[in-house]
Amino acid sequence: AQSVTQLDSQVPVFEEAPVELRCNYSSSVSVYLFWYVQYPNQGLQLLLKYLSGSTLVKGINGFEAEFNKSQTSFHLRKPSVHISDTAEYFCAVSDQNTDKLIFGTGTRLQVFP
């Protein structure tokens, strides 16, 4: 069965600093990978996704993620964060045979001035 691990439950960072949110997945089949963001009291919004092709994926709001098959990772990065990036970030995986999306436990990014 697929699973997603987000090792960091919280990541505090100062404004304009770089950030990396880690995500590892386990699957024996080819997968699709996603990052979603959830702002307080809102639904989930798709940040970016990896389906195939280039392993570096660029998303909205200046975020990017790199798919690393050998390390089964899909870490999310941003070179300079803003206060408005404070939110919960979820990594998710689905395999190419089903449409079921499995989520990690989330990482709370807290940006301080």
Place this chain on the structure above:
Amino acid sequence: DTAVSQTPKYLVTQMGNDKSIKCEQNLGHDTMYWYKQDSKKFLKIMFSYNNKELIINETVPNRFSPKSPDKAHLNLHINSLELGDSAVYFCASSHSETGYGYTFGSGTRLTVV
């Protein structure tokens, strides 16, 4: 606006009551889902429907019954509500072709007292 819309946004009710949450999407997607997000922000799939047919039914109590009158609607009815049902329930939709990711509604916060 094109979106996934859920009603109500907030629902406070007493134990033992029966309640329904409605979901509608106008994105032309053919698959819809219900997810439950618990107090620790963990997201777990409950059901998915494709063109009004039940595709995924995770281990959910029989008190939860989804109903899909057409592919644009997926409602969730909950009988005999319990304290442990308190959570945020998210509706989502997607294309049946895998890899597109989901579009989420803004959630329904259910509080059982």
